[in-house]
Amino acid sequence: MNKLKVGIAGYGIVGKRRHQYIDQHPSLQVSAVCDQTFPQGHTLPGLQCFRSYKELLQCDLDVLFVCLTNNIAAEVTMAGLNKGLHVFCEKPPGMDVEDIRNVIAVEQQHPELKLKYGFNHRYHDSVRETLRIIKSGELGEIINLRGVYGKSRVIPFSGGWRSKRELAGGGILLDQGIHMVDLMRLFCGEFREVKSFISNDFWKHDVEDNAYAIMKDERGRVAMLNSTATQWQHKFNLEISLTQGYIELHGILSGSKSYGEEKIVVGRRDEDSDNGQMESRTIKFLQDNSWRDEINEFADAIVAGKPIVSGTSKDALETMVLVYKIYYNDPVWRERYNINNPEI
CATH class of the missing domain: 3.40.50.720 (NAD(P)-binding Rossmann-like Domain)
Incomplete structure (x- = not known):
């Protein structure tokens, strides 16, 4: 052929x-x-x-x-x-x-x-294994999620266009945090209620350097997110609490190798424990085949x-809608940049 x-x-x-x-x-x-x-x-x-x-x-x-x-x-x-x-x-x-x-x-x-x-990010082995565990039901149902994805600047070494609203449209949330938003959707489904604060107080660019969001999905489960360009030690961390245990994603293999080793920590709830300690196991992933x-x-x-299985236009639309819900639901940011309701 x-x-x-x-x-x-x-x-x-x-x-x-x-x-x-x-x-x-x-x-x-x-x-x-x-x-x-x-x-x-x-x-x-x-x-x-x-x-x-x-x-x-x-x-x-x-x-x-x-x-x-x-x-x-x-x-x-x-x-x-x-x-x-x-x-x-x-x-x-x-x-x-x-x-x-x-x-x-x-x-x-x-x-x-x-x-x-x-x-x-959907194709990283740590994410695939996490999704497998969640779908298997072996740790029960998701209760909540907490995620931080951050680096130390808005402008990467590759160029400064990401700090210009007329070229980028948004800052750290749209550029990098969109991956965390997409993963939260992958694990939970759609989030319908959003509370947020958006800031560009540190780098003073015309785009955000921090986004803080609390989101509730259709089943009442809550996800908390900080997408940040003031994380002096680059970080990728996503904690998922489930009814019978937890999964923590730490680090993500990348070209810069600055987010640390990629691993997940999986723990099972011990009903007989009074102090919250439980048995856990750590799985490390040494190659990025994403x-x-x-x-x-x-x-x-x-x-x-x-x-197409993953990364369809529907995925892209729903993830962009959620990103813009985060922008829209900070009233100061919404007024400053005339952001429209993304659901209309």
């Missing part, structure tokens, strides 16, 4: 990493890339190189990967679908909820095409005509 020809729009750190794993799949081959930072006449071995996505889309392609800034992610995703391409888009799906709703309207016009969003597995699922869905 001939390999599917892949174009990558946006060839920065994420685009290059996607390229590495795309070419590892037997059915995919990157043939063209674009990036606005390419100098005129830029060349790469075996690749067509362009400076704009519009030039890229003139190529003979089957699949498009969108690894661009938030302000044009939805625009390029829709352009790819309208060109008859299967599309994989990095999170977030756009600047706001309206962006992803517009994408879904175009997606519905092309039911033969696959659209997937890059929520790669990027590979996420791309493999996308490619296999295209080749075999299977539905």
Whole structure:
């Protein structure tokens, strides 16, 4: 079988990493890339190189990967679908909820095409094992969740666009905290009631550097979240209390390796214990196969005509709605940035 020809729009750190794993799949081959930072006449071995996505889309392609800034992610995703391409888009799906709703309207016009969003945390082995335990019922039902996902700045070493509202749409919550929001949805379902405080008091950018949220789901279960750019030692931590025990996710394997080792601690409630101590076990995960597995699922869905399992446009919409509920439910932040009710 001939390999599917892949174009990558946006060839920065994420685009290059996607390229590495795309070419590892037997059915995919990157043939063209674009990036606005390419100098005129830029060349790469075996690749067509362009400076704009519009030039890229003139190529003979089957699949498009969108690894661009938030302000044009939805625009390029829709352009790819309208060109008859299967599309994989990095999170977030756009600047706001309206962006992803517009994408879904175009997606519905092309039911033969696959659209997937890059929520790669779902593919980490610690998350998969946690989801397995929860679904098995061996520790009972979820009572509550507490999560912290933080790093030490809004602007990463790769560039400063994430601090500019006109390019990013939001700050640390939309950029990184969206992963924690998505995982809480994965484990619990949809959250209907949200209380929040949003702040940019430390870094003083035009986007948030801290988001604090308390959310209640349809069954009355509560999740607490802090998405922060003032966590001087990078942290990923999610604690899940269940009726018969607990699961704690600590660390996440990443390219920067700054979030510590990836592990989960699983404990079972001891009804005879008066001091809350119980037997627990720790499981460590030494490899990050999330990027590979996420791309493999996308490619296999295209080749075999299977539905997208995780990272669907519905997932992207519901996660964006919840992110914007957090923004909206801080009245000061809502008024300052004229944020609309995401459910309307």
